Amino acid sequence: MTKKFITLILTIISVxxxxxxAFAQSDEYQGEPAIIVDLGEYxxxxxxxxxxxxxxxxxxxxxxTSVSCTLSGGTGGIPNLYQIYINxxxxxxxxxxxxxxxxxxxxxxxxxxxxxxxxxxxIDCESTTxxxxxxxxxxxxxxxxQVRIKTTGLQxxxxxxxxxxxxxxxxxxxSVN
Numbered sequence: 511m512t513k514k515f516i517t518l519i520l521t522i523i524s525v526x527x528x529x530x531x532a533f534a535q536s537d538e539y540q541g542e543p544a545i546i547v548d549l550g551e552y553x554x555x556x557x558x559x560x561x562x563x564x565x566x567x568x569x570x571x572x573x574x575t576s577v578s579c580t581l582s583g584g585t586g587g588i589p590n591l592y593q594i595y596i597n598x599x600x601x602x603x604x605x606x607x608x609x610x611x612x613x614x615x616x617x618x619x620x621x622x623x624x625x626x627x628x629x630x631x632x633i634d635c636e637s638t639t640x641x642x643x644x645x646x647x648x649x650x651x652x653x654x655x656q657v658r659i660k661t662t663g664l665q666x667x668x669x670x671x672x673x674x675x676x677x678x679x680x681x682x683x684x685s686v687n
Contacts (some may be wrong), residue, residue: 543659543682544578547600547666547675575600575639575673577666579659579680581614581648583687585686590652590687596633597642603669604635609679610663614648617658617683626650626657637669659684 576599581592594614598604614627627648635641650657661680668675 513621540556542578542580542597542684543680544576545664545678545680547575547577547602556669559592573601575602575604575663575666575668577604577677577680579612579661580642581657581659581684581686585647588649590650592648592650594627594645594648595642596631596645597684598635598638598640598666599640601639602671603637603639604666605637605669606632606667608663608665608667608674609661611661612645612680613658613662614650615660616654617656620682623658631664632662650686655687656683658682 558605576597578597580595580597582594582595583589585591585593594612596607598607609631611628612631613625615623615625617623627646629646631645633643633645635643648649664677664679665674666677667673
């Protein structure tokens, strides 16, 4: 009974935390963990930041951009070696994407997570509206069937905003092996 109660509480807390995002909505883009960024939420190119770090300015529709993370298995002919890609697609040109951390880990809520990949992320997107970049590889045991991909401190630098924008974080599950 106690384990079921703890599991229920952890599930409620997890769902609550996953749904919090101040600047972007969580989504899946072609089945992968993703965030959707709407620059209309940040104002126009005259966007300014106040002393508290809040953005303000003229609101104008700017379109949507999706930033996602995918794993591609069988790298180098090794079945459990995965290439990690960051993908972006939308109407806004992205110059750079960065995060304090991108983590690929086990999905257990009841025991310590095993981290297979846990590194900072910084990529040059070459001011494009569509693209992808490999950021590294990760070895995932064949006994693992699902991993969580999560970023911390994800930001994008858009041509249209000429500013680093905190976009929310990628946080989702991916089936492997």
